Amino acid sequence: MRISELSRRSGVPITTIKYYLREGLLHPGRATAPNQAEYDDSHVRRLRLVRALVGVRGLSVGAAKEVLGGVYEREGDPHRVLGLVLGATADAADTGDAAGGAASPRMSEVDALLDALGWQVSEDASGKAVVARTLDTLAELGTDYDWKRLVPYGELAARIAAVDLDGIEGIRDPLEMAERALVLTVLLEPALMALRRLAQEHQSAVRRGAGPEGPDAPGAPAGGVSPPPAP
């Protein structure tokens, strides 16, 4: 198809498509004349993915290019694709949180957490710095949240990761697999955090006894009504 048809089908303006082509975010079409090229379904798919990364998650064009370049290079190897997607999107999205984390004195606590969870991850996984930084902040705030308080969160994160990986198991087309890994990792993050907030709201109402059928008790003591027994 010509670039005008590519624009129509992807919903991306022609000028933006040309910009992505110049920046290497989109692979070139098949040249049919000095100033003319033919595009196919792979271009439509890639444009949608770029739009999702840049538009929805607010990645810079440079960060999106790095992620996509790596994904398509390693498309034959699911594990390496996933590793790259995890690392690159974390770097791009959490630079502020991760900065300086590698040298954090909390890194030994992060290692203790990973040991307790039985996880083997690469030494320089960017997620480690984010967790270390969070532990630092929690300590600065004077909370009693240390790495042991993160163990139940880690166990639930492991169950989320199992659902994530089930979603890419059995996909045979390497390109589709790479894109699916990217979608699951990057695009689902806001939805997961939104579901957590919605669940907090629901459970807070239930614990307070302020559900639609329950009594609305404005004088209920702080801490809520009938807390469940500790697990």
Next chain:
Amino acid sequence: MRISELSRRSGVPITTIKYYLREGLLHPGRATAPNQAEYDDSHVRRLRLVRALVGVRGLSVGAAKEVLGGVYEREGDPHRVLGLVLGATADAADTGDAAGGAASPRMSEVDALLDALGWQVSEDASGKAVVARTLDTLAELGTDYDWKRLVPYGELAARIAAVDLDGIEGIRDPLEMAERALVLTVLLEPALMALRRLAQEHQSAVRRGAGPEGPDAPGAPAGGVSPPPAP
């Protein structure tokens, strides 16, 4: 204590403290002379919280002020504090994701998801718009991820919320409760997403059979070793 001592103990420069006082992010001290005030531990604690909100999560001063103002006004009512924290921080952090979501045609799918999970949440909960927007994007990308695929994620989010709420159960001091709710909701988000990425990396290695004891199989077929039957 004087402002210099407050600066030393909180680690926040005097000029920044004065700025927070002018902007209403920090409550005034007790005036002891026309240009002099006395501060106490509540100021140290509040400053650390402001620094965490503005520094770690990148909230604007205006957004942080809104969150803190609401939290301290409603400090006697855990459920309302939590509701405010959830709404305000979601608005501040996810404006881009939530924009236009309220009118999304996917909102009925979000309601179906909430029904399936058995959750009761307020009609205008900002998390709903985020989930609707994500469903929109997943459909645009041509994936087969509809609201039913989010049910297992919702179930795990509910278990995370239960751990969250256990963390504020039994706290009697309303100020401490409000601060804890804020910490759990806002500050733990990056750590939770980092744990998910670390768990994905670990499990991907295990499924591929590339663990430290397992064989490293560079020629393994795309899709990993022994994929389960298609659902």
